[in-house]
Amino acid sequence: MRFRQLQSAISCPFRARKLSSSSINVQIKQCNNRNLSKPVRKKSIKKQKAEHRVNSDSDIVKCNIAITKYMRNGQFDAALQLFNSMARKTSVTWNTMISGYLSNDQFELAKKVFDKMPQRDLVSWNVMISGYIKNKNLGAAKMLFDQMPERDVVSWNAILSGYAQNGYVDEARRIFYEMPVRNEISWNGILAAYVQNGRLEEASRLFESKGSWPVVSWNCLMGGYLKKRRYVEARCVFNTMPVRDKVSWNTMISCYAQNGEMQAARKLFDESPVRDVFTWTAMVSGYVQNGMLDEARRVFDKMPEKNAVSWNAMIAGYVQCKRVDLARELFEAMPCRNISSWNTMITCYAQNGDVSRARSLFDRMPHRDCISWAAIIGGYAQNGDSEEALRMFVEMKRDGERMNRSSFTCVLSTCADIASLELGKQIHGRVVKAGFESGCYVGNALLAMYCKCGCIEEAYDVFKEIEEKDLISWNTMINGYARHGFGFEALQLFEAMERAGIRPDDVTMVGVLSACSHTGLIDTGTAYFDSMTQDYGIIANSKHYTCMIDLLGRAGRLDDAQKLMKDMPFEADAATWGALLGASRMHGNAALGEKAAEMIFALEPWNAGMYVLLSNLYASSGRWPDVGKMRLKMRDTGVKKVPGYSWVEVQNKIHTFSVGDSTHPESHRIYAFLEELDLRMKHEGYVSSTKLVLHDVEEEEKEHMLRYHSEKLAVAFAILNIPTGRPIRVIKNLRVCEDCHTAIKYISKIVGRLIIVRDSNRFHHFGGGVCTCGDYW
DNA sequence: ATAGGGTTAG
Numbered sequence: 001m002r003f004r005q006l007q008s009a010i011s012c013p014f015r016a017r018k019l020s021s022s023s024i025n026v027q028i029k030q031c032n033n034r035n036l037s038k039p040v041r042k043k044s045i046k047k048q049k050a051e052h053r054v055n056s057d058s059d060i061v062k063c064n065i066a067i068t069k070y071m072r073n074g075q076f077d078a079a080l081q082l083f084n085s086m087a088r089k090t091s092v093t094w095n096t097m098i099s100g101y102l103s104n105d106q107f108e109l110a111k112k113v114f115d116k117m118p119q120r121d122l123v124s125w126n127v128m129i130s131g132y133i134k135n136k137n138l139g140a141a142k143m144l145f146d147q148m149p150e151r152d153v154v155s156w157n158a159i160l161s162g163y164a165q166n167g168y169v170d171e172a173r174r175i176f177y178e179m180p181v182r183n184e185i186s187w188n189g190i191l192a193a194y195v196q197n198g199r200l201e202e203a204s205r206l207f208e209s210k211g212s213w214p215v216v217s218w219n220c221l222m223g224g225y226l227k228k229r230r231y232v233e234a235r236c237v238f239n240t241m242p243v244r245d246k247v248s249w250n251t252m253i254s255c256y257a258q259n260g261e262m263q264a265a266r267k268l269f270d271e272s273p274v275r276d277v278f279t280w281t282a283m284v285s286g287y288v289q290n291g292m293l294d295e296a297r298r299v300f301d302k303m304p305e306k307n308a309v310s311w312n313a314m315i316a317g318y319v320q321c322k323r324v325d326l327a328r329e330l331f332e333a334m335p336c337r338n339i340s341s342w343n344t345m346i347t348c349y350a351q352n353g354d355v356s357r358a359r360s361l362f363d364r365m366p367h368r369d370c371i372s373w374a375a376i377i378g379g380y381a382q383n384g385d386s387e388e389a390l391r392m393f394v395e396m397k398r399d400g401e402r403m404n405r406s407s408f409t410c411v412l413s414t415c416a417d418i419a420s421l422e423l424g425k426q427i428h429g430r431v432v433k434a435g436f437e438s439g440c441y442v443g444n445a446l447l448a449m450y451c452k453c454g455c456i457e458e459a460y461d462v463f464k465e466i467e468e469k470d471l472i473s474w475n476t477m478i479n480g481y482a483r484h485g486f487g488f489e490a491l492q493l494f495e496a497m498e499r500a501g502i503r504p505d506d507v508t509m510v511g512v513l514s515a516c517s518h519t520g521l522i523d524t525g526t527a528y529f530d531s532m533t534q535d536y537g538i539i540a541n542s543k544h545y546t547c548m549i550d551l552l553g554r555a556g557r558l559d560d561a562q563k564l565m566k567d568m569p570f571e572a573d574a575a576t577w578g579a580l581l582g583a584s585r586m587h588g589n590a591a592l593g594e595k596a597a598e599m600i601f602a603l604e605p606w607n608a609g610m611y612v613l614l615s616n617l618y619a620s621s622g623r624w625p626d627v628g629k630m631r632l633k634m635r636d637t638g639v640k641k642v643p644g645y646s647w648v649e650v651q652n653k654i655h656t657f658s659v660g661d662s663t664h665p666e667s668h669r670i671y672a673f674l675e676e677l678d679l680r681m682k683h684e685g686y687v688s689s690t691k692l693v694l695h696d697v698e699e700e701e702k703e704h705m706l707r708y709h710s711e712k713l714a715v716a717f718a719i720l721n722i723p724t725g726r727p728i729r730v731i732k733n734l735r736v737c738e739d740c741h742t743a744i745k746y747i748s749k750i751v752g753r754l755i756i757v758r759d760s761n762r763f764h765h766f767g768g769g770v771c772t773c774g775d776y777w
Numbered sequence: 778a779t780a781g782g783g784t785t786a787g
Contacts (some may be wrong), residue, residue: 062778
């Protein structure tokens with residue numbers, strides 16, 4: 001019936017031209033000759049006679065099919081040419097044009113066709129509604145939905161998914177209950193609404209409330225667990241689902257890959273009945289995320305087909321390990337760059353100190369989004385040019401990048417990553433001006449920024465101001481306290497959270513357990529660990545186990561820690577072994593430490609930090625031949641020790657220091673001050689822990705080397721340049737060295753200052769001769 | 778036979 005809606009043809013402007021029916025067929029034939037493969041052409045020649053006869057309905061269908069094909073090939077000009085040449089059209093013809101333009105990201109052209117269309121049918125409205133949603137204009141979509149003369153289940157499903165994609169879960173639920181007819185896509189729509197917005201408990205409750213879901217819904221739920229890094233539950237879904245399609249396999253492979261279980265991922269990759277770009281890309285990014293760059297590259301080179309995501313994953317891998325040249329090489333070779341590719345490269349240059357290259361890419365890229373702006377702003381901030389960073393921030397507004405909540409959030413998270421407190425504070429000011437302060441999203445970003453910049457009190461002030469705190473707000477604050485070594489505050493806040501009736505998730509519990517570990521609350525920690533599954537349905541992941549092993553290990557219960565590790569339902573990862581290693585070192589169990597270190601080696605042969613740690617372990621017991629072996633092994637595997645550096649922000653400028661650095665203009669003053677401090681420290685009883693130096697050198701020489709570590713230089717510089725009474729905030733890219741840690745404790749007492757050091761793992765608040773980490777990290 | 782709504786990777 002619908003095919004016969006020929007009304008539209010009457011008002012078609014080209015009817016006036018009186019094209020003969022044969023001329024349309026000629027047109028089709030030409031198109032076929034130019035663009036279609038041989039078998040199709042043969043067929044059309046065979047049928048040529050029939051097509052010559054009339055301008056029939058079947059001719060129109062043939063044209064429609066041809067238009068669809070053009071559109072699928074991205075040839076929307078050819079599609080338009082054919083469309084224009086048609087004397088008669090059906091509404092399907094028009095709808096095909098609209099939908100084709102939309103799938104080619106030509107929203108404006110689609111809208112033009114929709115507006116010009118003489119008689120719209122249900123499909124036209126539905127297509128346009130989803131077009132608006134895709135174009136991030138939910139308001140306009142809703143307007144069309146309200147305007148349309150009649151709605152069917154597709155219209156309702158489209159608007160439901162629109163609400164879901166824009167975070168309006170409650171609205172989506174209302175739509176779901178309001179709609180007159182529901183099909184399985186509607187059910188999947190409401191399920192996806194929960195999943196996409198991180199409300200997994202509701203999703204799983206919904207899922208269990210009803211039997212028989214289509215495979216898409218199983219995939220949706222599994223993907224939700226993947227996004228939340230709840231791999232155990234994801235695997236459980238995978239094992240339970242009655243039918244599996246390609247997406248199911250791909251999702252499960254991603255789960256393993258992201259959880260660092262590359263062998264399991266590989267096994268599933270081999271077992272999977274079908275492999276597509278997603279499958280291959282999941283493997284590439286899995287290897288990348290686990291630092292196995294060579295393996296990633298091998299898979300990447302073998303891929304039968306690559307898209308932008310595959311290229312970007314590989315490039316990001318090179319960026320991660322600072323292989324700037326390889327990253328650039330791929331970026332220049334890739335045929336299908338998108339915004340993300342440009343953004344990755346900009347970040348790459350910015351993080352490697354080449355802001356001018358970053359800027360030149362930024363200026364050259366065809367389109368910018370808020371990530372691009374955050375990357376370039378962060379680049380300037382990170383390289384000590386806060387003025388230019390702020391100027392670009394203003395520029396962003398002028399460029400039309402909407403200063404919405406998400407761009408604030410973006411830039412704030414950049415500030416957090418690079419710990420650029422001054423810039424963060426300036427942006428905080430602008431957030432207040434824009435009236436976004438009390439909102440949850442921006443509030444959480446501000447909160448995280450202050451936590452990561454070492455301002456735990458300011459973070460709490462922001463936390464208090466957030467009107468409707470969500471799970472993320474609580475998690476950020478609890479984990480912030482825990483990472484700063486304020487275990488007591490973290491636990492208090494957790495109790496407040498329970499009183500407020502907010503259900504904790506796995507992330508919350510990581511904060512809680514590590515707080516227990518830092519405050520030495522062994523029984524409390526054990527009780528929380530045991531109860532979290534029963535009370536909240538949270539299945540312990542490797543991070544929870546790592547906290548527990550840390551907790552037991554710290555208390556010297558190495559046997560219990562080992563037993564817990566054996567009882568884990570999955571293989572221990574490097575972080576878990578790392579906790580055991582730390583405990584072994586603390587309690588002088590060299591044999592166990594060595595075993596742990598070797599396990600970490602096996603799991604992460606590229607982990608340079610581990611070589612150094614193990615070298616130190618050998619060195620501390622005078623096993624110099626083993627130290628030498630380590631050095632050889634490092635050279636053979638091509639692992640490069642990441643150079644340690646520390647930085648500190650003074651009056652809007654970031655000052656960076658590396659080991660034995662003498663390039664800073666105030667170098668002489670800094671060294672003189674350190675000499676002076678050294679004398680006073682020794683007077684107080686400080687003895688440098690020379691046993692930790694990697695090399696077998698004379699005692700005096702060792703002491704000399706230790707004194708020049710980057711964190712000490714940064715601290716000394718900061719004391720000299722930051723007015724008394726204000727805290728000193730130093731950031732280090734690696735873990736703080738043990739000797740420096742001891743020294744900074746003394747220094748904090750001698751100069752009477754609060755010194756906050758953020759290292760790659762946690763925060764240390766030094767004051768009055770002690771540190772909040774309790775000398776264990 | 779041709780047009781519309783739901784799931785996966787950076």
